[in-house]
Amino acid sequence: MEYKTIIVRIEEGIATLTLNRPEVLNALNDQVFNELADAASEMAADPTVRVVIITGGEKVFAAGADISQMATATAVEVMTSDKPSHRAFHLIETMPKPVIAAIAGYALGGGCELTLVADIRIAAENAQFGLPEIKLGILPGAGGTQRLPRLIGPGRAKELIFGGDFIKAEEALRIGLVNKVVPTNQLFEEAKKMAKRLCDRGAVALRLAKSAVNEGLRMDLEAGLQYEDKCFNLLFATEDQKEGMRAFLEKRPAKFQGR
Ligand code: HXC
Numbered sequence: 001m002e003y004k005t006i007i008v009r010i011e012e013g014i015a016t017l018t019l020n021r022p023e024v025l026n027a028l029n030d031q032v033f034n035e036l037a038d039a040a041s042e043m044a045a046d047p048t049v050r051v052v053i054i055t056g057g058e059k060v061f062a063a064g065a066d067i068s069q070m071a072t073a074t075a076v077e078v079m080t081s082d083k084p085s086h087r088a089f090h091l092i093e094t095m096p097k098p099v100i101a102a103i104a105g106y107a108l109g110g111g112c113e114l115t116l117v118a119d120i121r122i123a124a125e126n127a128q129f130g131l132p133e134i135k136l137g138i139l140p141g142a143g144g145t146q147r148l149p150r151l152i153g154p155g156r157a158k159e160l161i162f163g164g165d166f167i168k169a170e171e172a173l174r175i176g177l178v179n180k181v182v183p184t185n186q187l188f189e190e191a192k193k194m195a196k197r198l199c200d201r202g203a204v205a206l207r208l209a210k211s212a213v214n215e216g217l218r219m220d221l222e223a224g225l226q227y228e229d230k231c232f233n234l235l236f237a238t239e240d241q242k243e244g245m246r247a248f249l250e251k252r253p254a255k256f257q258g259r
Helices: 030-045 075-080 084-093 110-116 132-136 144-152 154-163 169-174 184-199 203-216 221-235 239-249
Strands: 006-011 014-019 051-055 099-103 106-108 120-124 128-130 180-182
Touching: 006 030, 014 030, 014 184, 030 084, 051 184, 084 110, 099 110, 099 184, 106 110, 110 128, 110 144, 120 169, 120 184, 128 169, 132 154, 144 154, 169 180, 180 184, 203 221, 203 239
Parallel strands: 014 051, 051 099, 099 120, 106 128, 120 180
Antiparallel strands: 006 014
16 A cells, blocks of 8 residues: 555564654644555555554654644534544454564644554653643543543543643653653664564464453453453464463473464
8 A cells, every 4th residue: 555644564474663753743634544454454464464563763753643634624514524533443453463662752632542542652852741631631531531541530530621731751660651762873773673573472462462451441440351262262272272282381482483
C-alpha cells in the first residue's frame, strides 16, 4: 500500500510505522488516521511481521490531532464524522501482535492517546506527555478519558486531563504512563532490542496473552479468570507449547514456529 503521511518499513519481522508530518509536529489529521488504520490492518495480516513499533522520529512523537482541521467544525459534523481516529486506534489496540510506541519529544492530545493503544511505551529522555485538550475547550476524545485512568489510575489521570499541563519522561515513568525511559539517541535501538526479544517468543502465545490482558480488563475478575483459562488451555494445542517445554527440559533455547 502507498502511504503519504507515515513511513512503513519492515525489517527482520519488525514493522516500524513512522509518523511523517514534521512541518506540523506530526499533527494527526484524518489522512494520518486513515493511513495508520490501513497500515495496522496490513501489519496484522502480514505473517512476516511479528512486532510493530510506532514512532514519530527523534524530535517529536505527535503534537495532537490537527487543530486546523477541527477549529471550525460544528457539533453535527463532529458527531456524524466516521472518526478515523477511533478506527485507527481500535485496529492498533486489537492487533494480534505486540505494539511498542517509541516516543521522543511531544506526545500531546491525540498523540498521547495514540501511545495509549500501544502495548508498551518506551520514552526518550526528551519526551513530554500531555492532554492539553481542556485548554482548547474540549476533552481528550480518542480514548484519553478511558484508557489513561485504566493505565495510571483515575486520580493521576484527572490531574493530567483537568490541568492540561505537560509532564516530562521521568514523571511519566514515575506514574506508570511509560515502561521505560532511555537516552534520546538510544530510543530506536532500545525499541528494536525489545521488539527483537518479543520476535523470539511464540506468536500464538503472544497473541493470546495480549488478548487475555485486553479482554480481561473489560470483564469482572471472575469472567477474566475464566477467559484466561480458555486461552491457557488452547495453547496446549500448539506445537510451540510442546517445543517450549521440551526445550526447557533439554536445557536449550526454544525455537518457536508460531503454530
Ligand atoms: C495543527 C500544529 C499542532 C496541532 C503544532 N502545530 N501542533 N498544527 N495541530 N496539534 C503546528 C504549529 O501551528 C506550527 O505551524 C508548527 O506546528 C510548529 O509548532 P509551534 O507551535 O510553532 O512549535 P513550538 O513553539 O515548539 O510549540 C510546540 C507545541 C505547540 C507546544 C507542541 O505546537 C502546541 O501547543 N501545539 C498544540 C498541542 C495541542 O493542543 N494538542 C492537542 C490537540 S487536540 P506553523 O505553520 O505556525 O509553523 C487533540 C484532540 C484529539 O489532540 C481528539 C481526537 C482525535
